[in-house]
Amino acid sequence: MKMTFRWYGGNDRVTLDQIRQIPGMTGIVSAVYDVAPGEVWSNGSILAIKNAANSHGLAFNVVESVPVHEEIKLWGPDAERLTDVYCENVRRLGKAGVDCICYNFMPVFDWFRTNLKNELPDGSNSLAYDEQVLRGIDPLGSDFSLPGWDESYTKSELKKLLERYGDLNEEGLWRNIGRFLKKVIPVAKKAGVKMAIHPDDPPWSIFGLPRIITNEDNLERFLKTVDEPENGLTFCTGSLGASPENDLPRMARKFAKRIHFAHLRNIAITGEGEFHEVAHPTECGSLDMYAIVKALVEGGFDGYVRPDHGRMIWGETGKGGYGLYDRALGATYLYGLFEGVQKTN
Ligand code: DNO
DSSP, X not given: OEXXXXXXXXXXXXXXXXXXXXXXXXEEEEOOOSSOTTSOXXXXXXXXXXXXXXXXXXXXXXXXXXXXOHHHXXXXXTHHHHHHHHHHHHHHHHHTTOOEEEEOOOSSOOSOOSEXXXXXTTSOEEEEEEHHHHHTOOTTSTTOOOOSSOOOOOHHHHHHHHHHGGXXXXXXXXXXXXXXHXXXXXXXXXXXXXXXXXXXXXXXXOXXXXXXXXXHHHHHHHHHHTOSTTEEEEEEHHHHTTSTTOOHHHHHHHHGGGEEEEEEOOEEEEETTEXXXXXXXXXXXXXXXHHHHHHHHHHTOXXXXXXXXXXXOXXXXXXXXXXXXXXXXXXXXHHHHHHHHHHTO
């Protein structure tokens, strides 16, 4: 296991000087943020991240994310060309020493929350989701704003995009992801890069759009689509764990060898389709973090780990889920779980 920390680059309030002081930290997880999805990343931008990390004693082996253009998910007229661009980014990253790329295949919306500042009883706050609230939201309405991960769509672009997805059902999305994987995985293999798809968050359809990276059967189907080690998973416990039907320790054990990246965090499920994020330890939420780590280790997991979303504590403000303090606490807790499980195995 290699412990890593997400870093959003020079504009991140959390600095590399701070990250390097977290015990057990080996590297950062980052991306090139100055180009739109579907463009080639410059070697200069990639190297700048690597040099910044290395000069702080940290590795840069993991990218999150190389975004998949919507045209690819829809497999529109420009999909082949955009997939070639994607492959070029995989090659460039491999050359720069990146060996794990996280990405997702969620139509239009990445992770989604209905409250970005949910007050917790102890005075901290975290991200929360409530399906009832979601049902009342019109993404094309004037008061709709995207939750922190993307502000780039205009209303008319969003409208067009949603219309284009109108006819695409889950099977259509499976077909398109298959086309994407068949081109990308052989390139990743040659480049020495493991691809790690991120599950859909939450792991069910939102706004009528299809979502397929959601449960054990679908993860299995996904892995079989191109049955190569380079076609792997990001095991995000907070995403998959939002559905009580997902037995996370069982899935962690079963897929361990194809899990290249683990996003470990806890959530509290408070009702049907309703949950909020909590501190990492098992006792704080609904997920058994010890059982998950044990299953990963015993299943033969040997990938990267990062603490995922933290709460905002001690008065910290900043990018929802990505403050310093609670993620740092999470990292040391997770480090301890791994140490305990590894030493007793
Ligand atoms: C949220 C993240 C996701 C993730 C992408 C991967 O905090 O886990 O935005 O980076 O879905 O492509």
